[in-house]
Amino acid sequence: MQDSLKSSSYQQLEQKSKYTNMFLRWFLYFILILFASYFIFPLYVMVVTSLKTMEEIRQGTLLSWPSGLNLESWAVAWGGRGYGAGDTFLRPYFWNSIKMVVPAVFFSTFIGAMTGYVLTKWRFKGDQWVFLFLLFGCFIPFQAILLPMARTLGVLGISNSVVGLVLVHTVYGIPFTTLFFRNYYVSVPTELVKAARIDGAGFFKIFFKILLPISAPIIVVTVIWQFTQIWNDFLFGSTFSFGEAAPIQVALNNMVLSSTSVKEYNVDMASAIIAGIPTLIVYVLAGKYFIRGLTSGAVKG
Amino acid sequence: MFKWLEKNLPKIVMAPAVGLIGWFVYGFVLWTLYISFTNSKILPKYELWGVGQYVKLWGSRKWLIAVDNLLIFTALFLIFCVVIGIILAIFLDQKIRAEGILRTIYLYPMALSFIVTGTAWKWILNPTLGIQKMFRDWGFENFTFDWLVDREMAIYTIVIAGVWQSAGFVMALFLAGLRSVEDEIVKAAKIDGASLFTVYWKILLPMMRPVFFTSFVILVHISIKSYDLIVALTQGGPGISTTMPALYMTQTAFHKSQVGLSAASAMMMFMAVAAVIIPYLYSELRRENAR
Numbered sequence A: 001m002q003d004s005l006k007s008s009s010y011q012q013l014e015q016k017s018k019y020t021n022m023f024l025r026w027f028l029y030f031i032l033i034l035f036a037s038y039f040i041f042p043l044y045v046m047v048v049t050s051l052k053t054m055e056e057i058r059q060g061t062l063l064s065w066p067s068g069l070n071l072e073s074w075a076v077a078w079g080g081r082g083y084g085a086g087d088t089f090l091r092p093y094f095w096n097s098i099k100m101v102v103p104a105v106f107f108s109t110f111i112g113a114m115t116g117y118v119l120t121k122w123r124f125k126g127d128q129w130v131f132l133f134l135l136f137g138c139f140i141p142f143q144a145i146l147l148p149m150a151r152t153l154g155v156l157g158i159s160n161s162v163v164g165l166v167l168v169h170t171v172y173g174i175p176f177t178t179l180f181f182r183n184y185y186v187s188v189p190t191e192l193v194k195a196a197r198i199d200g201a202g203f204f205k206i207f208f209k210i211l212l213p214i215s216a217p218i219i220v221v222t223v224i225w226q227f228t229q230i231w232n233d234f235l236f237g238s239t240f241s242f243g244e245a246a247p248i249q250v251a252l253n254n255m256v257l258s259s260t261s262v263k264e265y266n267v268d269m270a271s272a273i274i275a276g277i278p279t280l281i282v283y284v285l286a287g288k289y290f291i292r293g294l295t296s297g298a299v300k301g
Numbered sequence B: 001m002f003k004w005l006e007k008n009l010p011k012i013v014m015a016p017a018v019g020l021i022g023w024f025v026y027g028f029v030l031w032t033l034y035i036s037f038t039n040s041k042i043l044p045k046y047e048l049w050g051v052g053q054y055v056k057l058w059g060s061r062k063w064l065i066a067v068d069n070l071l072i073f074t075a076l077f078l079i080f081c082v083v084i085g086i087i088l089a090i091f092l093d094q095k096i097r098a099e100g101i102l103r104t105i106y107l108y109p110m111a112l113s114f115i116v117t118g119t120a121w122k123w124i125l126n127p128t129l130g131i132q133k134m135f136r137d138w139g140f141e142n143f144t145f146d147w148l149v150d151r152e153m154a155i156y157t158i159v160i161a162g163v164w165q166s167a168g169f170v171m172a173l174f175l176a177g178l179r180s181v182e183d184e185i186v187k188a189a190k191i192d193g194a195s196l197f198t199v200y201w202k203i204l205l206p207m208m209r210p211v212f213f214t215s216f217v218i219l220v221h222i223s224i225k226s227y228d229l230i231v232a233l234t235q236g237g238p239g240i241s242t243t244m245p246a247l248y249m250t251q252t253a254f255h256k257s258q259v260g261l262s263a264a265s266a267m268m269m270f271m272a273v274a275a276v277i278i279p280y281l282y283s284e285l286r287r288e289n290a291r
Helices: A002-050 A054-059 A072-079 A091-121 A127-138 A143-156 A162-185 A190-198 A203-214 A216-232 A235-240 A248-257 A265-285 A287-300 B002-035 B052-059 B061-092 B099-111 B114-125 B131-137 B154-179 B183-191 B196-207 B209-225 B228-233 B245-255 B259-290
Strands: none
Touching (some): A002 A265, A002 B061, A054 A265, A072 A091, A072 A265, A091 A127, A091 A190, A091 A203, A091 A216, A091 A248, A091 B002, A127 A162, A127 B259, A143 A162, A143 B002, A143 B245, A162 A216, A162 A235, A162 B002, A190 A203, A216 A248, A216 A265, A216 A287, A248 A265, A248 B228, A287 B099, B002 B259, B061 B209, B061 B245, B114 B154, B154 B228, B183 B196, B209 B259
């Protein structure tokens, strides 16, 4: 008798806690979805605005649905209107960015792999200090090197050119790529390298036959990190290039700020999406590697 | 000769990286430091002039506004990013359905450039066609949200956009931290009758001290260097009300041709970053050595 009483009160208690739990659960989802809408809101607004005509933009609200799939502002953002002066559009600058990103990512990744390899597998006296020496480059505010860099590019005759930007991005990428590769190669057993050395394998043979084949994950992380950083860069792009040689972020900013008679928000939004799409695609396809790079190299900001 | 080459090959391979960083980072910072002690205008001059540029800098109203804005921005940016990041991380940690999708949504702004972010928010916040109009069309006739063009409030629009971009990143850091804690600890606490709230507040969050530290360093670093977002969102306006040090530096150098003054402002930024980074590096190295 007493037993069953006890168990029923226990059941009541459990029932009660089930309700509070359910309530908490709903609350949890409510908050999570609330924040999700805050994060998704600008992207939604960008996409729908880019599909509207200016007439629709003036009449509707931010959230209102476009009347149809109106891709005209995308065409204008990408290829312009076809008349001469003052017609800025993103296509040439998009290619500038590609021409800048590909070599800069390649060189900085390659140099980082090499230094990371030496720092972990061919250790020498004071290599810790050399690593620290390189690492510090991750943290400097670039304002402190902007003025001498501008002069140096001028002296080298590559200011306002894609080549100059490749140099800049390669150099200031090295601290990060070194950090990535060094931290990855540290966990590769050194015995492997020692055995190969006894067998007579040289410096490069060991790198290409032993280290490189197992480096795929860290190469992906490094390439994604460098690609995102360089593609999204504005400070170097806007300081060291203008006009024809500008990368896409600079061109986007110029397009949005250019004060023509009528502000075309739909074209602005289409341009912004075009400038953001390559990195978004990388993020969606390789989010895991993106986050891994972010958590280990994000101090650059 | 060949023997020597073979023996020193690793060092030869290291040389380009060390040389490039030595020249382009250390050499350049020293050059900037030197120039900040000269009276350089359009072109650098190399006669020393003392601390005149620093005196001028701290007497400049625009610089003081920039520093003031930096403090406001950093404080709010930090608080909002960390609070939102922790809330999202803890909530996502409750065996949530569709966690993957939610995580992706919270973090995607991090893949966008600040110029794209600024462009989007500028459109959303513009009073004539943006949020203000949306609410007015919905029947809130007197709804006003014109911070973007309000001298006093414009700095907060930069906070809104900045938090939007970076809060997800703090979430990712904390989520990784929470996931790395042994389940046993949580289980043991629950058996002892601790509520979920107590478990987080008293046990897990205190264990996240290194994550707090890392987020703090990264966020402060981002905010000291923030430049693109301001350029895209307000260009430092209305007037000069949203100027920040990074913007001051480039404007002084490239629009006003005050190279010496600009170098002085760059060195102030450098020192601010160093003040945050050096303790961080020190503690990180100690942790690595302790391992």
